Amino acid sequence: MKNEQWDIEVEILKEIIAKTELVETNKWGGCVYVYNNKNVVGVGGFKNFFTLWFFNGAFLKDEKKHLINANEGVTKSLRQWRFTSKDDINEKEILSYIQEAIENKKQGKINKPEKIRTEVIIPDLLQKELDTDSILNEAFLKFSPYKQKEFIEYIETAKREETKISRIEKIKPMILDNIGLNDKYR
Structure with missing residues (x-):
């Protein structure tokens, strides 16, 4: 059953994102926006909040301190901006963060998972x-x-x-x- 609690708020976020050059897609059952088929930002509603998640949010300056790492110690790059009310939505700030994320994507800034290299010990x-x-x-x-x-x-x-x-x-x-x-x- 779909959580319809944040439908209006999520639509507002989508309208803001639509003002950028990102293209809307559906991945993993959620709404994701891409630049050149590369994930930039996602949007969705959860039980206690609705959110924007930036796939490479770790590279954002986050001067307003909106972003959190939802899974500290596990998640390397993804950052969430959580909202609990329509009043929390600041279009100018959101567009600023999204534009920075797009620029980072254009510059190729990504955080790839490290490959764990273990030395082969020969008996x-x-x-x-x-x-x-x-x-x-x-x-x-x-x-x-x-x-x-x-x-x-x-x-x-x-x-x-x-x-x-x-x-x-x-x-x-x-x-x-x-x-x-x-x-x-x-």
């Missing part, structure tokens, strides 16, 4: 094999860190050293033939 038994066989070492290093970790995990999950050694012997031909441990399942 001693495998490292000894790689050190004694340069062709095997070279072949192993050609694999992505993800596939290297699959081999390492396969070896390290064995409890006994004899099993670890037999697993290394089993994967050597795969490594030399550039076949990942789980390639046949992909």
